[in-house]
Amino acid sequence: MVEFSGIKEIIKPENLVYKKTNIMTENILSYCPGCGHGTTHRILAEIIDEEGLQSEAIGVSPVGCSVFLYYYLDIDWQEAAHGRAPAVATAIKRLQPEKFVFTYQGDGDLAAIGTAETIHACNRGENILIIFINNGIYGMTGGQMAPTTLPGMKSSTSPYGRDVKTMGYPLKMTEIVASLPGSYYVTRQSVHTPANVKKTKKAIRKAVKYQKLNKGTCLIEIVSNCPSGWKMTPVQSNKWMEENMFPYYPLGDLKTPEE
């Protein structure tokens, strides 16, 4: 392994503060540089490691950029048909209620082809955790317009910007899910700064705790960037996300259980 290190005297096992967890495999992620997927995977792996869930976690991976998620996290996985991850997760959770079952979906998977599955799984109050990555574009297939694309935002299928008269308004899936009685904990976070990473980690930890109570579906939306789809550098895309995505998709808890 080629490494580049700072001051050698400090590099001792007893001084270690942060290291990639072993739940994340050594496979190099297939994502573009700066993609929020990688950060989210890492946070998820850290939670699974810290909560000791490696043997009881079962993930359902989606179709989209994160389709190869099962290569990157060393836990049990099931690949679902496009958009059908909540349906598959429902079956897994009902057959093995003691397991921690979660789905990991992008906006093309959850908010486009899988809208019905998502809404009905949440409405039934299935005891699963849904992690929803929203970057407002179909990243994997070449930056086409998604249901979550912002008004006026350019994509390869809306080269003059999304016109709300003909193409409709961006779909706020998280708000829809929060309004359903079956959902238990619904929140929207992001992973572009260290502070937001900490908040997201806290939210996932909470969702893991709530899942053990069997009270309903937990959904965590993570507003993410797509440097390649948005045709920007990673740093620019994070800034663009702060300026344009956050006003439409405000961060924060949408539904929290009364404690």
Place this chain on the structure above:
Amino acid sequence: MAKIRGSIVVNVERCKGCEVCMVSCPTGTIAMAKEVNGKGYNYAFPANPELCTGCANCAMVCPDGVITVYKTKI
């Protein structure tokens, strides 16, 4: 007063040179190398290692889990 000193280790071949760590570093420790790694990316490296405080901000935002952080009091 005890001074907190940190040090980072960058796994060069895993780095994709997205520069997110460089922007999040509060002390300006990290810079992007002029050289490229096996995949052709300008990888991150501790250009000013003496400034590092071991806050782990860089490791926390790194999408690829490239950075390992060490910290000690001197």
